[in-house]
Amino acid sequence: MELTGAQILLESLKKEGVDSIFGFPGGAVIDIYDEIPKHPEITHYLVRHEQGAIHAADGYARATGKVGVCLVTSGPGATNTVTGIANAYMDSIPVVIFTGQVPSSLIGNDAFQEVDIVGITRPCTKHNYLVKDVEDLARVIKEAFYLARTGRPGPVLVDLPKDVAQARTEYRYPRSCKLRSYRPTVEPNRKQLSKALDLVRAAEKPLFYAGGGVISSDAHAELTWLAHNLRIPVTTTLMGLGAFPGDDPLFLGMLGMHGTYAANRAVQECDLLIAVGARFDDRVTGRVSSFAPNAKVVHIDVDPTSIRKNVSVDVPIVADCAATLKALKQDVAEGLSQEGFVRDHTPWLERLAEWGQRHPLTYNGANGTIIKPQQVVETLYDLTGGNAIISTEVGQNQMWAAQFFRYRRPRTLLTSGGLGTMGFGFPAAIGAQVAFPGELVIDIAGDGSIQMNIQELATAVCYGLPVKIIILNNGYLGMVRQWQELFYARNYCATCMDFAPDFVKLAEAYGASGFRITRPEELRPVLKEAIELPRTVIVDVHVAPEENVYPMVPAGASLNEMLLV
Amino acid sequence: MRHVLSILVENEPGVLSRVSGLFSGRGFNIESLNVGPTLEPGVSLMTITTVGENAIIEQIIKQLRKVVTVIKVVDMLDCKAVEREMVLVKVNATETNRAEILRISDIFRCKVVDVSHDEMTIEATGDKDKVGAVVAMLQRFGIKEIARTGTVAMRRSMQ
Numbered sequence: 002m003e004l005t006g007a008q009i010l011l012e013s014l015k016k017e018g019v020d021s022i023f024g025f026p027g028g029a030v031i032d033i034y035d036e037i038p039k040h041p042e043i044t045h046y047l048v049r050h051e052q053g054a055i056h057a058a059d060g061y062a063r064a065t066g067k068v069g070v071c072l073v074t075s076g077p078g079a080t081n082t083v084t085g086i087a088n089a090y091m092d093s094i095p096v097v098i099f100t101g102q103v104p105s106s107l108i109g110n111d112a113f114q115e116v117d118i119v120g121i122t123r124p125c126t127k128h129n130y131l132v133k134d135v136e137d138l139a140r141v142i143k144e145a146f147y148l149a150r151t152g153r154p155g156p157v158l159v160d161l162p163k164d165v166a167q168a169r170t171e172y173r174y175p176r177s178c179k180l181r182s183y184r185p186t187v188e189p190n191r192k193q194l195s196k197a198l199d200l201v202r203a204a205e206k207p208l209f210y211a212g213g214g215v216i217s218s219d220a221h222a223e224l225t226w227l228a229h230n231l232r233i234p235v236t237t238t239l240m241g242l243g244a245f246p247g248d249d250p251l252f253l254g255m256l257g258m259h260g261t262y263a264a265n266r267a268v269q270e271c272d273l274l275i276a277v278g279a280r281f282d283d284r285v286t287g288r289v290s291s292f293a294p295n296a297k298v299v300h301i302d303v304d305p306t307s308i309r310k311n312v313s314v315d316v317p318i319v320a321d322c323a324a325t326l327k328a329l330k331q332d333v334a335e336g337l338s339q340e341g342f343v344r345d346h347t348p349w350l351e352r353l354a355e356w357g358q359r360h361p362l363t364y365n366g367a368n369g370t371i372i373k374p375q376q377v378v379e380t381l382y383d384l385t386g387g388n389a390i391i392s393t394e395v396g397q398n399q400m401w402a403a404q405f406f407r408y409r410r411p412r413t414l415l416t417s418g419g420l421g422t423m424g425f426g427f428p429a430a431i432g433a434q435v436a437f438p439g440e441l442v443i444d445i446a447g448d449g450s451i452q453m454n455i456q457e458l459a460t461a462v463c464y465g466l467p468v469k470i471i472i473l474n475n476g477y478l479g480m481v482r483q484w485q486e487l488f489y490a491r492n493y494c495a496t497c498m499d500f501a502p503d504f505v506k507l508a509e510a511y512g513a514s515g516f517r518i519t520r521p522e523e524l525r526p527v528l529k530e531a532i533e534l535p536r537t538v539i540v541d542v543h544v545a546p547e548e549n550v551y552p553m554v555p556a557g558a559s560l561n562e563m564l565l566v
Numbered sequence: 567m568r569h570v571l572s573i574l575v576e577n578e579p580g581v582l583s584r585v586s587g588l589f590s591g592r593g594f595n596i597e598s599l600n601v602g603p604t605l606e607p608g609v610s611l612m613t614i615t616t617v618g619e620n621a622i623i624e625q626i627i628k629q630l631r632k633v634v635t636v637i638k639v640v641d642m643l644d645c646k647a648v649e650r651e652m653v654l655v656k657v658n659a660t661e662t663n664r665a666e667i668l669r670i671s672d673i674f675r676c677k678v679v680d681v682s683h684d685e686m687t688i689e690a691t692g693d694k695d696k697v698g699a700v701v702a703m704l705q706r707f708g709i710k711e712i713a714r715t716g717t718v719a720m721r722r723s724m725q
Contacts, residue, residue, distance in 0.1 A: 123584060124591050128634040182637040306628040
């Protein structure tokens with residue numbers, strides 16, 4: 002049957018199992034929007050800014066593991082998604098972005114709302130397409146979804162000229178993709194795997210360093226099994242929180258710039274570092290030359306470019322994390338029956354426990370008159386029992402959310418790790434709430450970040466999404482202020498947010514509910530009420546203005562050089 | 567270290583900028599870049615010459631392999647290779663020095679491809695050093711214009 006490009010797009014989305022699209026219409030995509038009401042199995046969520054659409058699609062993808070979909074018009078609609086695309090690219094999140102384009106005959110003419118979005122997004126997409134012929138459309142969509150979700154996942158953009166959306170052709174959705182230049186390695190090399198196992202067996206002080214790759218490849222069960230059976234402690238990156246149970250005795254907490262004392266010391270002392278789906282980001286390693294100085298390094302990653310990028314590796318394994326850990330689990334399961342299959346790690350674990358006890362995550366000055374931001378996150382954990390999907394904005398709020406909430410399941414922390422995008426958390430929470438209407442979704446925000454995509458309150462209220470926004474309001478752009486305090490002689494240039502809207506009234510203006518908390522004794526009851534309210538809620542919590550995030554490894558210092566509380 | 571990379575690509579619009587973008591995005595210079603079709607329709611061969619530390623080149627090669635439209639990448643440092651480059655040099659050629667220019671062309675086995683009453687265009691082919699030497703020898707006559715193709719390379723049969 003002959004279909005138009007717009008019809009082909011919607012039919013293909015159906016074939017890919019897409020149930021939600023986040024988007025904003027415009028002239029270049031009006032033909033596609035004309036088709037949407039004819040497909041009731043796909044719900045379109047109208048956002049209030051295209052950046053909200055891409056972050057919502059990203060949040061949906063992080064929470065579900067499926068591909069998030071975003072649809073916007075050409076020109077400003079397309080460029081407004083660029084931050085969100087770069088964000089998804091840095092964190093390897095599978096998203097497909099459909100952008101409208103001016104008619105083919107006008108491309109390159111500086112036509113109204115024309116922009117070379119394929120050119121603009123080339124460095125921040127896994128791949129992108131300009132569809133010039135409606136004949137190619139079904140194949141391109143198939144490839145886009147395939148590329149987005151396989152190998153190292155990432156965003157793929159499809160630019161659709163208006164005339165292509167209007168043109169007709171016979172529709173046939175391809176069953177598979179033929180891409181001879183794209184064949185990600187899934188299964189690990191057996192030789193490398195046995196080398197890694199030899200190192201594990203010989204190690205006295207081994208350590209797992211898990212990243213977002215464990216979550217995106219669904220390898221958490223294997224990681225947990227291996228850690229438990231081999232008695233290897235685990236630290237994770239920010240992106241890896243939830244890859245290993247946050248309340249497990251073997252869990253050391255996050256490592257890196259704001260990592261725990263125990264985790265950072267463990268990295269510096271371990272004799273074997275097993276990096277799984279992590280990429281040795283500079284926020285993790287501190288000074289690279291003194292990172293894990295005594296360790297042999299095993300690095301498992303599906304993306305060969307991640308390996309040996311920053312740190313030299315003894316055993317590189319280019320493969321899917323889940324496939325690799327499964328294979329390792331099989332070998333370990335066979336070996337464990339032998340006496341002395343691995344060394345006894347008791348002294349190592351005792352040493353780590355001692356470090357953990359000596360310097361736990363903590364804060365001073367909760368004195369009954371002032372609310373500490375850490376206290377807010379702790380109370381949230383307590384009230385929810387950890388059963389919530391947490392998204393964060395970026396800055397101090399993000400680090401406290403990472404430190405003081407324990408993530409027991411994967412995909413329960415949605416945070417902008419690589420790009421550090423302020424304004425990410427709220428729209429991402431909307432995406433997660435769309436995917437899981439019955440779950441409690443909380444955006445832990447700062448007063449600065451929340452103002453970057455506050456307009457999405459309309460989206461949340463309009464679709465009845467009961468997202469909770471908890472603002473840790475300290476009247477500052479807190480993380481930058483912290484750097485200014487510690488490293489720039491307290492020159493608080495442009496970090497004091499001394500004018501902010503009345504967030505309670507703002508919530509009410511959008512039809513949401515607003516609460517304000519200024520005294521410690523209000524914290525628990527009001528947060529409880531807010532959480533239980535089945536509506537979109539903002540809670541404006543006035544916290545200690547000059548509280549800092551500790552521990553802190555100053556940029557460029559070694560992980561041993563931590564500033565403690 | 568100078569590296570010659572031989573890159574087989576799908577000949578799609580934008581492939582050149584996908585490849586060159588990997589270099590510019592990291593703040594590296596490309597010494598020469600050269601593209602031409604292969605026997606297979608829709609597939610082109612790029613030869614890129616660049617200078618950088620080995621670890622960085624290793625990263626670039628891995629990144630190049632990650633580009634969806636790149637089929638194959640070979641670093642010619644890893645094998646013995648034949649390298650060639652062609653140059654066209656338009657040089658001042660007066661009555662008095664024309665014979666000298668012809669003699670130099672002869673020594674380097676160059677071809678004269680164009681001539682007028684006061685200039686001559688010479689075609690030279692060879693590896694980078696030879697082409698460099700030809701250009702250096704002709705410089706004293708006054709070069710008016712120069713066009714170099716950049717290196718093309720191929721793996722030697724006998725390794």
